[in-house]
Amino acid sequence: MRTELVSEPGDPDRPNEDFASVGLPASGQGGSLIVLDGVTPPRGETGCLHSVPWYTARLGGALTELTVSCRDLTLAEILSRAILRTAEAHATTCDLSHPRTPQATVVLARWSPQEVEYLVLSDSALLAESPSGEVTVVLDDRLSRLPRSALATDAMIDTTLRNKEGGFFTAAADPSVAARAVTGSLPRTAVRTLVALTDGATRWVEKFGQGDWADCFTLVRKEGAAELVGQVRALERADAQERTYLRRSKTHDDATVVYAEL
Numbered sequence: 727m728r729t730e731l732v733s734e735p736g737d738p739d740r741p742n743e744d745f746a747s748v749g750l751p752a753s754g755q756g757g758s759l760i761v762l763d764g765v766t767p768p769r770g771e772t773g774c775l776h777s778v779p780w781y782t783a784r785l786g787g788a789l790t791e792l793t794v795s796c797r798d799l800t801l802a803e804i805l806s807r808a809i810l811r812t813a814e815a816h817a818t819t820c821d822l823s824h825p826r827t828p829q830a831t832v833v834l835a836r837w838s839p840q841e842v843e844y845l846v847l848s849d850s851a852l853l854a855e856s857p858s859g860e861v862t863v864v865l866d867d868r869l870s871r872l873p874r875s876a877l878a879t880d881a882m883i884d885t886t887l888r889n890k891e892g893g894f895f896t897a898a899a900d901p902s903v904a905a906r907a908v909t910g911s912l913p914r915t916a917v918r919t920l921v922a923l924t925d926g927a928t929r930w931v932e933k934f935g936q937g938d939w940a941d942c943f944t945l946v947r948k949e950g951a952a953e954l955v956g957q958v959r960a961l962e963r964a965d966a967q968e969r970t971y972l973r974r975s976k977t978h979d980d981a982t983v984v985y986a987e988l
Contacts, residue, residue, distance in 0.1 A: 730985040732951035736978035743778040744982040745786035749794040756838040758793035762830040763924035768880045773824025781828030784812045801834045801845040806904035813899040822899035825884040829898035833922040842917045847907040848896045853943045855919040861940040866908045869894040919987045926981030933971045934961045951983035
């Protein structure tokens with residue numbers, strides 16, 4: 727098995743809010759990968775004493791342990807348990823009902839000799855390549871399907887869309903959100919390689935239109951994860967003034983790519 731992991735902060739003066747890990751059970755059978763994209767809150771109250779990196783480290787650590795040690799649980803059950811464990815770590819000091827309590831997007835994948843399971847929650851992405859080179863894309867596209875007018879202000883998003891029916895969902899403090907994730911499985915023989923990306927890296931496809939998902943996968947496989955992030959950074963700098971592609975988005979976002987040949 728060969729893996730590659732690149733994670734770069736959008737601003738070198740701010741902590742990286744992404745989390746990524748690859749787990750390999752001691753049995754040598756199968757493995758797992760986890761990618762989280764911490765949601766940067768707007769300025770103001772969040773109801774929590776802790777930072778987004780604190781949250782993604784806690785949630786990511788729990789997911790890494792549970793995906794490796796609890797093979798009898800589904801990925802949705804694992805995410806639910808990890809969210810609950812993380813919530814319990816700060817429930818006595820923080821208002822976890824606040825809409826801006828620390829939260830993250832989630833990509834999970836776990837493989838055994840028989841199958842590859844996957845889970846995606848919110849706007850990160852998972853790409854799966856077959857032995858013949860076909861790329862399957864797993865997305866939770868609820869956020870991208872919302873009308874731009876509904877996303878006009880942070881207050882509107884928090885009141886009507888964030889972790890609400892008809893809106894979009896992230897991993898925050900409610901374990902039941904795990905049931906909202908996009909989940910499924912593929913035969914192990916149908917998957918040769920996996921690539922997981924936060925939306926700071928998917929900008930190459932989704933915002934800048936440099937190619938489709940198969941092109942993005944090929945770039946990572948042939949030239950490496952760091953090359954994809956480097957190209958995104960160059961595109962961001964070129965668009966920093968005109969905002970033709972980024973519009974309301976921040977110029978640079980944390981970008982994480984995990985590549986795993988199974």
